[in-house]
Amino acid sequence: MADHPASPGGEDQSTDPEIANADAVIVQKHEPTLRGIVRVVATVVASAVALYLIYLLRTPIGWLCVATFVAVAVAAPVRRLEQHMPRGLAIALVYLVLVLIPIGIGLILIPPAVTAGSDLVNDLPSYVSDVNDTVQNSDTLRGLNEDYDLVGKLEDAADNAAGSLDNVATTLADIGAGLIGSLFALFTIIVMSIFMVSRGHEWTRALLATRRPQEADAIGKALERMAFAVSAYVGGALTQAIIAGIVAFIVLSILGVPAPLALAVIIAILDLVPLIGATIGAFLVALVTLFNDFPTDTIIWVIFAIAYQQFENYVVQPRIQSRAVQLDPFVIVVAAIFGGTLLGIVGALLAIPVAAAGQIGVREFMLYRRGELERMGGDLTEGLPIDGPDSSEGGSVTT
Template structure:
């Protein structure tokens, strides 16, 4: 009697057990998503810092080299904060106090321009602007109070940062030994392939970090030059802000340009604003079409669509830090997949030229008449 084979109770129990284990494992991974994210970020930081650590390690003990690099990591942000935050606090206070005056300046400019005056008469733009500007001092209050709320968020992140730095220090000091010790338990051929993937991934991450820092440095230096020529206040802090925001893929440069554009509204409107907008658009075209593609091509060789997807995923899962490490993480995954495809002998099909038409499918022979 035909029919489907009835699974044995043992097979059913095995299937149920495997399903339960998979569900439980996924749930545990979900619960541990934050520390796992910290470990991934620490791994990429360790790769990024391995260059200076290895360089210093040639002349001193590796532990001392790691300590020197860490001191540099602490001194640089503290120094930048000492330069950047006081002018920002003063600037926000000044903006709150002088907002009505700035609104009147914009209103006078609109009244002097016939076309803008007509638009203003139809939509009451300047009246609404002056009304909102009058409320701004009360809304902003003291800039120190506003920034203290930001400081609370930073304090809440200190534990995460310290944990990541501790993980990174351990990986810098002993990570290579851990990897080699683990590879000894694998077959020689498999260990060789895994080590090759890790080396290529480390090279891609290091190249990407160096390229991203160079790109951000160019953006910061050129922006400082433009802002200084225009006479925009707080040129140095704004240039530092652009440097850090430019490290964020896709949106960082645009966000920085918009922030600086808002500042130029209160410098010499509209001349400074127009010059800055033109410069920002021109530079972003150069960065997006010349500088960034060269960096990505040499460092990670990854499709632009995958860059967008990886940044969205990384930013959603781990915030700004996730967006920062998303591209090198995607590059590492791509390297691993290529190695796996090479191991399995998987090759892409050769593309057909447009002039070559695909062959006709074989037609079934017509049945002969009886």
């Protein structure tokens, strides 16, 4: 039987109890324990439950996000009015205007829309007759009509449109149900935002009181700048939309297009939608001009829409929004796509100010961390020996 090699001290290392105990401790540290397994499983289950609850509460969570945005947006006018009246009265006045605006928009848009829809259905037969006369006077169109029966399809569409008036009651019932749901959501959002405006400062102070003074100061400054960016963007966007609506109303009135005020309101509302809103509004109005004085009004409107969009993009928008948001165009596009995908039109409207606020938050956090690291570096180097040209070979000079 072979002998084990002896250690320099004459002891057998394989039988050293200290080494054996150390090996056992290492093995135990790498082996999963029951407590560790339970902790991992509990973390996974808790995360899954939290995500499922967020999914179930996605609608009220969305309302809460919109209410927060509204509260931040109206905080600026409330502060201005607060200088001349009590804060409660200022809040009530601002929210009264906020509620009256959609009511006024509805009163402007709904009657012309109903009248235009009724007139369109009643005039469809005459439109089809005019199209038929045009087709019969053109050899090319007459050949296409013989091959594809275009006029016959238009006549069928006109008959179906007239017959669809019998289903107006059902359609109005569906619209009424959706309107009730929207009004409930709007009421909930307004109530939550009122609480945020009236108690937001107290909540913020209570939150900052739990942090260190330096952290509280940095967070407070970041929140103020984020709120300014959101309120400035909203104010600028509303100003830009109002200008677009006024200019569109003037042009449409000169052209003699029916319901110029309603069309101008549509232009102003769609102008709030980033990237594509103004284009969609111009296209819808162009469709209306087809039934007014085609092609003169249509050509004039298209030229005006293209020229005004360039003027708005390069003159109006930079002057109004220069202090509010400073985002890269790529970030604006991505934010609008993400917001529209998540929350539809509302998400597209909120995307840019939220992205601007997020950018400010990240920037302020990085500045705070840089200041913390600089202070930590100064504390660590304080009192350390620094070699100087006048120091002796074995000496040092301390700061």
